[in-house]
Amino acid sequence: MATTEECYSTQLIDGDGTFNDIGTESFIKEIKLAECGLSYAVVSIMGPQSSGKSTLLNHLFYTNFREMDAFKGRSQTTKGIWMAKCSGIQPCTLVMDLEGTDGRERGEDDTAFEKQSALFAMAVSDIVLIKHVRFGTSMVLDNVLT
Ligand SMILES: Nc1nc2c(ncn2[C@@H]2O[C@H](COP(=O)(O)OP(=O)(O)O)[C@@H](O)[C@H]2O)c(=O)[nH]1
Ligand SMILES: [Mg+2]
Numbered sequence: 001m002a003t004t005e006e007c008y009s010t011q012l013i014d015g016d017g018t019f020n021d022i023g024t025e026s027f028i029k030e031i032k033l034a035e036c037g038l039s040y041a042v043v044s045i046m047g048p049q050s051s052g053k054s055t056l057l058n059h060l061f062y063t064n065f066r067e068m069d070a071f072k073g074r075s076q077t078t079k080g081i082w083m084a085k086c087s088g089i090q091p092c093t094l095v096m097d098l099e100g101t102d103g104r105e106r107g108e109d110d111t112a113f114e115k116q117s118a119l120f121a122m123a124v125s126d127i128v129l130i131k132h133v134r135f136g137t138s139m140v141l142d143n144v145l146t
Helices: 021-030 053-061 111-124 135-145
Strands: 008-013 040-046 081-085 092-098 127-130
Touching (some): 008 021, 040 111, 053 092, 081 111, 092 111
Parallel strands (some): 040 092, 040 127
Antiparallel strands (some): 081 092
8 A cells, every 4th residue: 555644545456357355445444434434435537548647636636646757658557446545635535546548558458457447437436537638738738727
């Protein structure tokens, strides 16, 4: 489990699709989810690999998801599904960072995992964000925003 000041995160489902039951149980205990009762929200994000999903979540929710290091080249950084508890947001908000779609690491046979993880996210989330802006457009936005 990765921890920053107030942000806890864990890998919920690994790259092979195996549910991390031990890690998830200790994550739930660590964030004291039981004390929230039903008063918590789940947000997830999906979209192409390297489209900035983890970066966006870290900026929006103060999470600590691993971001791609552009200097090391374009590669897969998020495998499977990661979950983090946001710090300083009420009610308690859990964020899920999904493995990117279209990654070359899974080759042509990537749709099964994509479909299953998308369905899982839609089933358990209150909000599903879809990140589809690629760098060309992103940079245009950067220029507009700065
Ligand atoms: N120029 C630009 N780069 C971005 C933006 N968002 C993310 N990046 C960079 O794009 C790379 C991929 O981001 P990452 O969040 O790891 O993508 P993910 O695979 O979708 O989670 C990283 O090097 C980020 O620093 C953006 O809005 N503009
Ligand atoms: Mg990512």
